[in-house]
Amino acid sequence: MRQLAYGFRDWIRLEPLGRSGADDGVDIRGVERVQAGRRDAVSSADPDRDDVSEDRVWFIQCKREKTFGPAKARAVASAALTGGAEPPFGFVLAAPCDLSKRTRDALTSDLRAAGVRQVFAWGRGDLEDMLFLPENDHLLFAYFGISLQVRRRSQVAELRSRLARKREVYRAVGDRSHRGFKPVLVRDPTVEGYPFRERVPDFDDENPPWMWTAFRHHSNPDTLALVIKRHHAWISADRTKFDVIDSCSHVMPHRNGFNKAARGDPELCDRVWRFFHNEVPEDERGWLEVFGWIMLDDILLVDDLGDAFHEPPHILATRDHTFGFFTHTREFLRLDRHGKSTAGALAPDEEHLDVDKLKRTRLFPDPIPDVQWKSRW
Structure with missing residues (x-):
């Protein structure tokens, strides 16, 4: 006193x-x-x-x-x-x-x-x-x-570090104007065996130590939103019903020639692609995308070089949340009105729908028929 x-x-x-x-x-x-x-x-x-x-x-x-x-x-x-x-x-x-x-x-x-x-x-x-x-x-x-002054200095240092990490992420995956569909590999650097699944005991496909995701756009502050899964969806013309083929997730880049991550049956996925683009009406073609959010504080390093197995960018992050790398996840239905957007590109006139407001029902035939590509000329 x-x-x-x-x-x-x-x-x-x-x-x-x-x-x-x-x-x-x-x-x-x-x-x-x-x-x-x-x-x-x-x-x-x-x-x-x-x-x-x-x-x-x-x-x-x-x-x-x-x-x-x-x-x-x-x-x-x-x-x-x-x-x-x-x-x-x-x-x-x-x-x-x-x-x-x-x-x-x-x-x-x-x-x-x-x-x-x-x-x-x-x-x-x-x-x-x-x-x-x-x-x-x-x-x-x-x-x-x-010490409030020490804490304040610590907060400033933390904010500066987060801003630097944010700039690093923007440079690697895309800035605010980005409207593409960029594959991003997310990996837990503490797990040995990458990129060979067989070298990781009890490799968990639900919470894998590395996985292909996709970056579309920045959303919430201090987080990086990534597409975890991406499935073909058939949305009825009245926008009240939808159906999804969730056997294939179209997130992994097709250009990757040395895949060491899980993916669907190649023959089935190719059959789904052909049926989707040849038999489903253009204005009823959509995607069911599952987004996951990674906190910037959980990102340890942004690798913009990649390696011989997977092209960049790589996000090295901690994996200790309920959803693994992600603090939370959410499903979105996205409908390309004209059906002519490039594989996943964000079209200017696309439409987003609330999954909870639509009823999931059978629209795709079972099994998916084997159709041929129609002439594009």
Whole structure:
């Protein structure tokens, strides 16, 4: 409390009397310096003016109590005024508990009646407010191990690091104007065996240590949204029903010639492609896309070089969430109205539909018939 009181007034001295054990109800006695020029400039006919007093004596009494009521406040006031000495100019009661209005009023009325000019009661809230002032940050750290300035500097450093990571991601996968469909490999660098599945015991296809995703556009701040799965969808003309072929996920890039990640039956997926583009009406062709969000803080490194097995970019990230790499996932239905967008490219007139508002029903034939590509000329 004595260190906290240093900035309260301009002290000539601040004495820790409470350490002696015989403090006469005063733990700290301070003598406040009063500017001599101000004393001389004011007429002595106004002795009640604060700025004409001589050097002022203050008593500070500290009570380590869990509760402190009016009766205790009056006892403190009485103890500080015993001995017949002249009452101090000011008095401060400090206690690390809540002080009610009745307690504060009782202390103030008793001390003012005895001639004390200024009375302060510092309860828990008052002390907390004082400790959180920038000039008292060193005390907050010394006694409680908390530094708001250090925390603030840490927050700035964290934000700068996140912004640098965000720029790195933008450069690797696409900036805000990106409207394509860019394959991105997400990998857990702590798992040995990459890129060979057979070298990873119990390779989990639901939560794999590496997987192909696709970047489409930036959405939520501080996250990277990636398409985890992408299936052909048939959406009825009245937009009330839909069907999905979820046996094939069209996320992995076709140009990749050394696939070491799981994918669907190649023959079935090729048959689905041909049927989808030849038999499904153009205005009813759509995609069911499952998005997953990776926090930027979970991205350890952005590899824009790739390797001999998988082309860049690679996102190296932690994998300790409920959905593996992703904090949460969500399904979206996307309908290309004219049906002529390039494989997954975001068409200017595409339409997004809420999966929960449509009913899933059988629209695709089972099995998918083997049709040939129709002439495009």
